[in-house]
Amino acid sequence: MSGILYGTGTGPGEAELLTLKAVRLIRSCDMIAVPVSDSTLKEPCIWEEGMPYLDRCAAYQIVLPEVPEIRKKPVLCLPMPMMKEKEELKRIHDAGAKKVEEYLDEGMNIAFLTLGDPSIYSTYLYIHKRVQKDGYQAVIIPGIPSFCAAAAALNLGLAENKEEIHILPASYGIEEGLKLSGTKILMKTGKKMPYVKETVKASNDRFWMVENCGMENEKIYENPDDVPEKSSYYSLIVIKEGS
Structure with missing residues (x-):
């Protein structure tokens, strides 16, 4: 019987924000899978002592x-480079899915750790x-x-009444x-930071950024004006209408 792939959201960064369900599934799964953006990883592999990938994986470190x-669990490292070349990305994602399926065929349940919620970017x-298309069971754990x-860090409500998000x-x-309203x-935000800053300064909108x-x-x-031109990849901006 094939194993199950669980896309497991680890939350935004604080270990206490892990859900009870995520903790239970991570404990019960046979294997952990993590995305690796490091360009030195070209093909999927099982992590071995001395490899740098787990130290740099925010989702793994949260858990x-x-x-x-x-x-004590085997960790499958899957290349997930930050690039926009569609054909190369397709090859990489296809190879990652096939490697996951090999372990699912062995009956292993796999927890793929991902920051935040698995359904959002x-x-x-x-x-x-890909795994679902190939007939395997894949489940999203929010x-x-x-x-x-x-929003909680800012002590701020994102929307009230008819406000849109x-x-x-x-x-x-x-x-x-x-x-948009x-x-x-x-x-x-990345390279768009200068544009965002100038646009907000020219409006009456309120601005917050959490890095x-x-x-x-x-x-x-x-x-x-206080935001550095080069901020962390884990930066999020909230803009609300009005002063």
């Missing part, structure tokens, strides 16, 4: 204090869709989304999105 027994979805944790992947263009949540939410080096900015 470790609450579920230390994962140290998650690398896990590339594997999830996690607390980064923007909900950021718009979640924008900023690295893919935000010019039109910033014109209601609350705008910008994820993966590394829930992590030891969390920082909160409420003035666009």
